[in-house]
Structures are given as C-alpha cells and as structure tokens.
Amino acid sequence: MQQKIVEFTNLLRKSGVRVSVAESIDAFMALDELSLSDREIFKDALRTTMVKRSEDIATYDQLFDLYWSAFYDGLKNSFEQAAGDMEGEFDLEQMMKAIQEGLQNMEGDPGELDLSELAKALLSQDMDKLEQLIREAAEAAGTERIENMLQLGFFTRRTMEQMDAEGAGDQLRDLAQQLRESGMSDAQADALLELIDKFLEALRKSVRNYTERELQQQNFDYMEKFRRESLLEKSFYNLTEDEIKKMREVVVRLAQRIKNVLSIRKRRLKRGKLDLHTMLRRNMAHGGVPFDLIFKQRRKERPKLVILCDVSSSVANVSRFMMQFMYSLQECFTKIRAFVFVSELGEVTQVFKDKDINDAIEKALDGGDVINVYTRSNFGFAFHHFWQNFLSSVDNKTTVLILGDARNNYNDPRAWCLRDLHNKAKDVVWLNPESPSAWGFGDSVMDKYLPYTDVAEECRNLKQLSRVVDRLVL
Amino acid sequence: MFESPEAVIEQLDQQGYICDKNIATVVFLAMKLEKPILVEGPAGVGKTELAKVVSAASGRPMIRLQCYEGLDEAKALYEWEYSKQLLYTQILKEKFAEAMAGTTTVAGAADRVGQEDSVFFSERFIVPRPLLRAIQADDPSLLLIDEVDKSDPEFEAFLLEVLSDFQVTVPEIGTLDARHKPIVFLTSNDAREMSDALKRRCLHLYIDFPNEELEVRILDKKVDGIEQRLAEELVGVMQRLRKLDLKKTPSISETLDWARALLALNAQDLDEALVRDTLNVILKYEGDIKKAQSELGRLITRKAEEGQAEGGAPAKAEEKPAAGTPAKKGVLH
Numbered sequence: 001m002q003q004k005i006v007e008f009t010n011l012l013r014k015s016g017v018r019v020s021v022a023e024s025i026d027a028f029m030a031l032d033e034l035s036l037s038d039r040e041i042f043k044d045a046l047r048t049t050m051v052k053r054s055e056d057i058a059t060y061d062q063l064f065d066l067y068w069s070a071f072y073d074g075l076k077n078s079f080e081q082a083a084g085d086m087e088g089e090f091d092l093e094q095m096m097k098a099i100q101e102g103l104q105n106m107e108g109d110p111g112e113l114d115l116s117e118l119a120k121a122l123l124s125q126d127m128d129k130l131e132q133l134i135r136e137a138a139e140a141a142g143t144e145r146i147e148n149m150l151q152l153g154f155f156t157r158r159t160m161e162q163m164d165a166e167g168a169g170d171q172l173r174d175l176a177q178q179l180r181e182s183g184m185s186d187a188q189a190d191a192l193l194e195l196i197d198k199f200l201e202a203l204r205k206s207v208r209n210y211t212e213r214e215l216q217q218q219n220f221d222y223m224e225k226f227r228r229e230s231l232l233e234k235s236f237y238n239l240t241e242d243e244i245k246k247m248r249e250v251v252v253r254l255a256q257r258i259k260n261v262l263s264i265r266k267r268r269l270k271r272g273k274l275d276l277h278t279m280l281r282r283n284m285a286h287g288g289v290p291f292d293l294i295f296k297q298r299r300k301e302r303p304k305l306v307i308l309c310d311v312s313s314s315v316a317n318v319s320r321f322m323m324q325f326m327y328s329l330q331e332c333f334t335k336i337r338a339f340v341f342v343s344e345l346g347e348v349t350q351v352f353k354d355k356d357i358n359d360a361i362e363k364a365l366d367g368g369d370v371i372n373v374y375t376r377s378n379f380g381f382a383f384h385h386f387w388q389n390f391l392s393s394v395d396n397k398t399t400v401l402i403l404g405d406a407r408n409n410y411n412d413p414r415a416w417c418l419r420d421l422h423n424k425a426k427d428v429v430w431l432n433p434e435s436p437s438a439w440g441f442g443d444s445v446m447d448k449y450l451p452y453t454d455v456a457e458e459c460r461n462l463k464q465l466s467r468v469v470d471r472l473v474l
Numbered sequence: 475m476f477e478s479p480e481a482v483i484e485q486l487d488q489q490g491y492i493c494d495k496n497i498a499t500v501v502f503l504a505m506k507l508e509k510p511i512l513v514e515g516p517a518g519v520g521k522t523e524l525a526k527v528v529s530a531a532s533g534r535p536m537i538r539l540q541c542y543e544g545l546d547e548a549k550a551l552y553e554w555e556y557s558k559q560l561l562y563t564q565i566l567k568e569k570f571a572e573a574m575a576g577t578t579t580v581a582g583a584a585d586r587v588g589q590e591d592s593v594f595f596s597e598r599f600i601v602p603r604p605l606l607r608a609i610q611a612d613d614p615s616l617l618l619i620d621e622v623d624k625s626d627p628e629f630e631a632f633l634l635e636v637l638s639d640f641q642v643t644v645p646e647i648g649t650l651d652a653r654h655k656p657i658v659f660l661t662s663n664d665a666r667e668m669s670d671a672l673k674r675r676c677l678h679l680y681i682d683f684p685n686e687e688l689e690v691r692i693l694d695k696k697v698d699g700i701e702q703r704l705a706e707e708l709v710g711v712m713q714r715l716r717k718l719d720l721k722k723t724p725s726i727s728e729t730l731d732w733a734r735a736l737l738a739l740n741a742q743d744l745d746e747a748l749v750r751d752t753l754n755v756i757l758k759y760e761g762d763i764k765k766a767q768s769e770l771g772r773l774i775t776r777k778a779e780e781g782q783a784e785g786g787a788p789a790k791a792e793e794k795p796a797a798g799t800p801a802k803k804g805v806l807h
Binding site: 018020022023026029030033034035038040041044045047048049051052053054057256285286287291356 | 512664
C-alpha cells in the first residue's frame with residue numbers, strides 16, 4: 001500500500017501538482033487514522049493532505065480515478081459480466097439466497113466450513129477484498145519488476161499461485177458438492193458450479209489486467225499521458241470555442257490576482273514624507289514620544305495606455321485576451337485607448353464604452369465597423385495612419401502596447417513612424433506571438449521595429465501574457 | 475471529540491450544519507492530526523459557519539481573528555500596554571526612589587533600574603490579541619482566522635510560526651507555548667494565492683456550491699416551515715442561475731435569504747412575476763439582475779416542462795390560478 005501511495009504521489013508531481021515530502025508524510029499519517037474500507041474517505045484524505053490548490057482538484061480527481069479506481073471498476077465489470085454470461089435464466093440474487101439457505105440446512109455449524117479468504121471473497125463478490133488480495137498477491141509475486149510483454153503470462157500465473165486461486169476453486173467446488181448433498185436442487189448446484197468457473201475466469205482476467213497495468217506504468221509514455229495540457233501553457237493558435245470560454249475565466253482570475261498584488265506593492269512604493277500631524281495624534285498614547293512613524297502617502301501617477309491590436313486571424317486570439325486583460329485592469333490606468341488594424345487603422349475605444357466587455361472584444365476583433373478585416377496585414381500603413389492622426393494623443397505618460405506578428409506581406413515597414421512614437425511615449429511594448437528566432441525571417445519585419453521598442457516579448461500563451469501584464473501595470 | 479467522519483456528519487447535523495463526507499473527513503483529520511484547516515471556496519458557501527459549528531459541536535470556545543490589509547502583529551498577536559506601563563511607573567515612583575537609595579552614580583542607578591526590568595516586561599503588561607489568546611487559553615479553543623487572503627504576505631509569514639509549532643516568541647519574555655493546541659480554521663476567498671509554506675502546514679478543504687439535493691436539505695434544515703415543493707423549485711432556479719455568467723454568483727446564504735423572503739411574502743409557488751420582483755434578494759449587481767431577467771423565461775419554462783414530465787397537466791393547472799390570486803398580488807405591489 002505504501003509503495004502504491006508513493007507511486008501515486010509521483011504521478012501527481014509529474015502532472016504538475018506540487019506535493020512536498022512533508023505533505024506525503026501527512027497523507028500517511030492521515031491514513032493511519034482512518035479505516036480504508038471507504039473509498040470516498042480514502043480519496044478525501046489523500047486530497048486534503050496533498051492537494052492544496054483548488055485549481056489542481058480536477059487533475060487530482062482524474063488521476064485518482066485512473067490510478068485507484070480504474071482497476072477496481074474493471075474488476076467489478078468482469079465479475080458482473082461473468083454473472084451475466086450464465087446460460088439460461090439465471091438470477092444472481094436468487095442463487096445467493098439459495099446458498100445461504102443451503103448453508104443453514106447443512107449438517108454441523110458453518111464455522112467448520114473451511115474456506116480460504118479468496119474463496120469467501122469470490123463467493124460473496126466482495127470487490128474491495130478481492131482487490132486487496134490481488135494487490136497483495138501481485139506484490140508477493142514481484143509483479144512490479146515486470147519489464148516486457150513476454151512476462152505477462154508468467155507474472156499472471158505467479159500472482160494466481162500466490163493467491164492460491166486453484167485451491168479456492170477446489171474449495172468452492174467442494175462446497176457446491178456439499179450443498180447438493182444437503183438438499184440443493186441439481187439444476188441449481190450445476191448453475192453454481194458454472195458460476196464458480198466463470199468467477200475464477202473473471203479473477204484470472206482481472207489479475208492479467210492488473211499485470212498489464214503494472215507493465216504500462218513502467219512505461220514513461222503512460223505517465224506522460226496524464227500530464228495536463230494546462231490552459232495556461234496552451235498556445236493561442238489552436239483554441240476551440242470551448243477553450244476560449246474557459247480561457248476567459250482564467251483571464252478574469254489572473255487579472256484579479258494582479259490587482260490584489262498590485263495594491264500591496266503600490267502601498268509600499270507610495271511611502272512619502274513624514275506626516276507630522278497624524279503622527280503626533282497617533283503617538284499621544286506614548287506620552288507624545290514618536291514611537292510609531294507615520295508617513296504621507298505619495299500618489300503614483302497611473303499610466304495612460306494606447307493599445308494597437310493586429311486583428312488579422314493569425315493573432316486574433318492574442319489580441320482578444322490582451323484586450324480582456326487590459327480592460328479588466330482598467331482602474332490601473334487613467335485612460336485606455338484601443339485601436340485595431342489589419343491594414344487600415346480604426347479606433348474602437350467607444351465600442352468598449354457602449355458594450356459589455358466580452359461583446360466589445362468580439363466586435364473589435366470583427367473590425368468594429370471602422371475597418372475592413374478582410375485584407376492583408378500592412379503594419380507600415382497602419383503605423384503611418386496612427387502617426388498622422390493620433391500621435392498627438394501620445395505623451396510621456398503613455399504606454400503604447402502593440403500586438404502583432406509583424407508579418408508585413410513585404411510592404412514598406414515605415415519604421416520611422418514607430419521611431420517617432422517611441423520618442424514621444426513613455427514605453428513602447430511589443431507582444432509577438434511568434435518566437436524570437438522567427439523574427440526578421442521571411443516577411444517578418446520585426447527586426448526593423450525592434451530598435452524602437454522598449455520591451456519586445458514573445459507572447460504565445462496565457463502564462464507569458466500574464467507575465468507581461470504584470471510588468472506593465474507596475 | 476469525533477470518533478469517525480460519520481460522527482462528524484452527525485454532530486454537525488445536530489448543530490444545524492449539513493455537510494458531505496469530504497468536509498467531514500477533513501474536519502476529522504484536522505482534529506486527529508492537530509493540523510490547521512485552510513478552507514477555500516466562493517463567498518457565502520458556509521466557510522466561516524463551518525468553524526462556528528465545529529466550535530459548538532466540540533464545545534471549544536471560538537476565538538476569531540478577522541484579517542484585513544495592514545493587519546500586523548500588534549493587532550493579531552500581542553501588544554505592550556504602554557500607557558499602563560507608564561501609569562505604573564508614575565504610581566511606583568517612590569518605590570523606585572527607594573530602590574535606588576544608596577547609589578551615588580548614574581550608572582549604579584541605571585543598574586538598579588535594570589534589575590527591575592522584568593517587572594515592566596512581563597505578561598502583566600501584555601495585551602493578548604486573538605492569536606496569543608488562543609495559545610494561552612486555559613481550555614482547548616478553536617481559532618478562526620477569517621479571510622486570511624486579505625492579509626499581507628508579511629503577516630502570512632509570521633502566522634507560520636504559530637501554525638506549525640503553536641508557539642509565540644515575545645522577545646522580552648521568551649517563547650510562550652500553547653497550553654492546549656487549538657484547532658485552527660483559516661478561510662480564504664482565493665483573492666490571493668497563499669504561499670506554499672503556509673499551505674504545506676494546513677489541510678486543504680475546498681467547499682463548492684452544493685448540489686441540488688444537498689441544497690434542498692440545507693434549506694429544509696435552516697428555514698422553518700418551508701414546503702418541500704417550494705424548496706425544490708427554488709433550489710432548481712438557483713442551480714440554473716449559477717450556470718449563467720454572472721458577476722457575483724449567488725451562494726447558499728442568498729438561497730436562504732430568498733427562501734425567507736418568499737416565506738414572508740406567503741408565496742406557495744414560484745412564478746415569473748414573483749421571481750422577477752424578488753431577484754434583487756439573490757443578485758447584487760444591476761447587470762446580473764438584467765441578465766437573469768432576460769433568461770427568466772427559460773428558467774421558468776424549463777421548470778414547467780419538468781412539472782409536465784413528472785406530474786402531467788394537473789401540476790401546471792394548479793400553478794396558474796395560484797399565480798393570479800389577489801392575495802399574493804396585494805403583497806407584492
């Protein structure tokens with residue numbers, strides 16, 4: 001059992017759930033206090049001691065079922081199937097009743113009936129007990145040392161021998177014989193014999209199944225399969241409708257978290273001059289001796305933000321989540337102006353004022369009635385347009401945020417527009433969904449723009465995005 | 475104390491708190507392993523309530539520490555009672571003069587005063603705050619650290635000492651050990667992720683919104699005189715409401731408020747007009763209310779369909795006249 005829990009802990013770790021050694025020790029201590037017969041309690045006990053983040057609970061549940069329950073369920077299935085496969089009209093409950101009655105009718109007390117644990121478990125279909133017996137026998141047979149397919153039969157046989165499955169079968173057949181002698185009808189006794197054979201077969205199958213699982217677990221790929229493809233690290237390029245929805249919630253939570261951290265960090269930054277008035281008042285209790293120093297709080301200027309979003313299909317998702325992020329963090333900025341472009345550039349600030357944030361984003365991605373999205377990207381043209389019409393709105397408190405892959409379709413990059421922008425603005429931040437190694441290759445003009453940005457980052461998944469946002473709002 | 479998770483369920487039930495096996499197992503383990511519990515979950519699902527009922531069920535008095543931004547040691551742990559020290563000094567002035575009699579040098583006098591140091595820095599002049607109170611309590615107690623996510627990271631760091639060893643270090647006096655290890659509940663709305671160090675020392679419990687069956691049982695227990703049928707309808711609407719994309723998802727406490735409001739209005743069934751008029755009991759944002767109102771038809775029709783499927787036409791026929799009775803209209807408008 002211990003071995004199994006340690007293994008399960010490793011599985012959790014590999015799937016990205018952080019479990020420390022102290023926590024797995026806690027799990028063992030918890031299990032000491034509980035009876036393990038109840039699967040649900042077992043599950044809860046492991047969870048509460050090892051999984052401390054609510055985001056990880058879903059992963060845990062999934063892994064738990066795979067690791068602990070899948071075998072159990074298979075076991076249960078194969079036994080149910082065995083009973084279902086019986087020929088003719090057969091009612092398991094009736095059979096059980098008949099056996100009970102038969103046992104009572106038998107000469108001598110039932111205690112004399114010498115059945116092994118396995119036989120008893122088989123007869124009463126006690127799955128928990130059976131599972132436990134199989135695990136113990138497999139351990140005794142050294143099944144965890146299995147290395148390849150060819151050993152499957154060997155270890156299955158050895159496990160069966162460890163359990164003395166044959167002996168249990170003989171005992172059960174003897175029992176059927178005794179029942180027949182003490183007055184069970186022939187038909188029923190025959191049915192019982194058949195059932196016993198079916199159960200033994202089911203047991204053999206389950207043991208083989210168990211051995212196979214052991215083999216799979218040796219395989220690293222098998223473990224890898226459990227690795228959660230976390231939404232945080234999923235690339236924006238291929239998202240399904242459903243994932244976009246889920247992602248939206250994640251963004252909301254991330255934004256909330258950033259806001260909270262921000263309030264703490266800001267408070268520290270804001271410390272200003274000594275506040276004499278308040279200090280005297282507060283320190284009256286100390287007889288006027290200034291024990292506690294009180295400082296005035298300095299107001300920090302919140303930045304203005306101008307967002308330029310490429311909404312061509314290749315970067316639409318990055319733009320989507322970036323805009324959601326920025327508008328969720330609205331109160332961190334004095335003003336946000338949002339522009340979208342493919343080739344033409346249009347302002348969508350008003351769309352965000354009129355509409356609910358999610359609707360507004362969808363509308364903005366669709367061009368917001370101001371631009372035509374069905375053209376080919378032309379960054380140079382868009383920047384030039386911005387330079388002509390909106391450069392005056394940029395001042396030294398403004399952060400300009402540009403989202404795009406800088407794939408310019410071999411048009412003129414007009415980097416001088418960005419240079420002028422860079423000279424006026426506080427910061428120019430460029431987020432590119434492509435990795436830096438691809439910048440400047442093919443029709444990418446990222447290398448031309450790079451000198452005029454303060455920060456240029458790859459931004460392909462939520463994790464990177466939230467890191468950028470975190471830096472931005474500080 | 476509790477013997478098994480089942481006993482926890484039963485005893486909490488006696489206190490009027492209905493919980494599932496998961497909660498019971500965690501509470502049971504916390505008692506056995508003497509570990510703090512970190513309770514997380516959306517607002518209003520009964521996190522604080524859990525601590526209260528465990529306190530009542532185990533007969534341990536509850537000591538509560540409400541966290542907020544800027545909470546510091548002086549508010550949470552202990553504070554030197556400066557004015558009292560000052561007052562004592564004034565009153566005992568003569569005694570000091572006596573103690574210092576015979577010394578001729580300033581250094582000698584300072585030494586004498588130094589010998590009396592411990593008088594002023596003793597437990598007499600400490601104002602114990604919740605954490606210290608829980609540790610020094612004569613009887614075993616239960617410490618509730620509420621909304622720990624609202625506190626600063628620094629505060630969290632110093633909670634660690636208290637939570638792992640149940641001891642507090644006061645520089646002037648020394649280390650104060652717990653007479654009895656208190657049971658500790660920390661609640662968090664997950665506004666901020668707690669540090670791994672803190673989480674490692676705690677058992678973790680996540681309370682989510684209850685499922686339909688559990689919520690009906692809670693309603694039954696908490697609201698006197700509610701009819702089974704109304705409870706089920708109400709919970710049905712609540713469960714569907716939670717699936718909507720709302721700014722603030724209503725939780726159990728809102729369900730209870732709503733049930734009480736409906737009882738006060740003498741309502742027998744839910745109908746569209748009634749739900750529309752009482753939505754502001756469960757939803758706290760204008761936008762949410764609007765959204766729910768536009769979805770209202772869907773919530774109600776689905777309920778009617780269910781009614782048809784279960785009880786056939788009569789159930790629906792019953793509902794309609796009830797909605798139109800003048801008595802109810804009078805109450806509502």
